[in-house]
Amino acid sequence: xxxxxxxxxxxxxxxxxxxxxxxxxxxxxxxxxxxxxxxxxxxxxxxxxxxxxxxxxxxxxxxxxxxxxxxxxxxxxxxxxxxxxxxxxxxxxxxxxxxxxxxxxxxxxxxxxxxxxxx
Numbered sequence: 001x002x003x004x005x006x007x008x009x010x011x012x013x014x015x016x017x018x019x020x021x022x023x024x025x026x027x028x029x030x031x032x033x034x035x036x037x038x039x040x041x042x043x044x045x046x047x048x049x050x051x052x053x054x055x056x057x058x059x060x061x062x063x064x065x066x067x068x069x070x071x072x073x074x075x076x077x078x079x080x081x082x083x084x085x086x087x088x089x090x091x092x093x094x095x096x097x098x099x100x101x102x103x104x105x106x107x108x109x110x111x112x113x114x115x116x117x118x119x
Contacts, residue, residue, distance in 0.1 A: 001081060003107070004071040007046060010036045011060050012104055016087040028080035035074040046070065085109055 005013070014036050017029050038048050047063040076084070088105050091097045097105055 001076050001078075002073055003076060004073050005036075007038075007048065007062050007067045007070055007072075008100065009104055009107070010038070010072060012101060013084060016084055016104075018083055018087065021083060025079040025083050028077035029083060032074065032076055032080045035072075081108070 014033065017033060020026075021029065038046075042048060046067045047061075049061050050058055051061055052058055085108055088097075088101070088109050091101060092105065092109075
């Protein structure tokens with residue numbers, strides 16, 4: 001399945017990728033991670049920078065004005081897609097969706113609660 005993602009969506013998905021899963025799913029997730037990484041040119045063009053918060057966590061910043069209209073097309077395998085959908089549904093069930101992740105939820109799970117729209 002092909003999806004067009006913004007810079008913010010790429011970053012959010014990277015944070016949703018589980019560290020542990022079965023072999024086949026991890027293989028697809030690894031391929032997905034490689035597609036989500038930004039090139040040196042993209043880093044310069046959109047001022048993408050990695051920064052460390054006072055609590056020690058790392059995060060990315062970018063120039064939202066220059067990134068307007070930017071999309072990266074990725075190909076996501078069925079197992080990787082199911083793993084991302086599973087993570088988004090977990091956020092929903094635990095009331096942890098926020099205004100950043102709701103757009104991803106709609107794009108990957110859909111507006112309906114059963115999540116059938118991603119198939």
